[in-house]
Amino acid sequence: MASRELVIGFDADDTLWHNETIFENVHLRYRDMLARYHDAATVDRTLFATEMRNLEPYGYGVKGFMLSAIETAIELSDGKISADEIRRLLELGRAMLAHPVELLDGVAETVATLATTHRLLVITKGDLRDQERKLAKSGLADHFRHVEILSEKNESSYATILRRHAIAPEDFLMVGNSLKSDIAPVLALGGCAVHVPYPLTWAHEHVDTLPPADGRFFELASVREVPPLLSQLAR
Secondary structure (H helix, E strand, C coil), X not given: CCCCCCEEEECCECCXXXXXXXXXXXXXXXXXXXXXXXXXXXXXXXXXXHHHHHHHHHCCCHHHHHHHHHHHHHHHCCCCCCHHHHHHHHHHHHHHHCCCCCECCCHHHHHHHHHCCCXXXXXXXXXXXXXXXXXXXXXXXXXXXXXXXXXXXXXXHHHHHHHHCCCCHHHEEEEEXXXXXXXXXXXXXXXEEEECCXXXXXXXXXXXXXXXXXXXXXXXXXXXXXXXXHHHHCC
């Protein structure tokens, strides 16, 4: 690995900027809205099941979440949820889509530094328009050679990206917060992966085991630790 120049991929949500905290804040208000119908655990469990059922038609992101939230509210209230309450839900969704982009600590400096020495890509999933908006408002866009916004992040999608950009798996390193979406698929393909955990993780992104890594998997406390890690790998 020391003789090769690694291409570095970055996840976006909860790796470059805060995202799950925005969803969690809306979840709290959603539970309060439905509290007269069901307890918080039932609301959370039913909403998650609805989201999983709707991933195929709606995909990831705020819009799919809000459609699932409205569907769940109708179900849990036996149709008693009011038009005014649904209007409030839609307002919450619009506020999420307009939320300022808040970079994680150290991201701006680290990405700017790495862009001077490495080829950088953004590889994220979610709603195309919303992800494009966040990247444009982040101030980071000029540091990335390529941007890939996917409907799903798995071995197949990563393999397609690597072929498209003529990157050998062994020359690729992915940085992300999700073991399921950012780490496991890349390790399975033979690439390197850096896990930078975020304080909150959506249940859908949990994974129990990782593919054999053979020294290709690293867990760091902050994105600030990526440049020192690359220096070690280059020795």
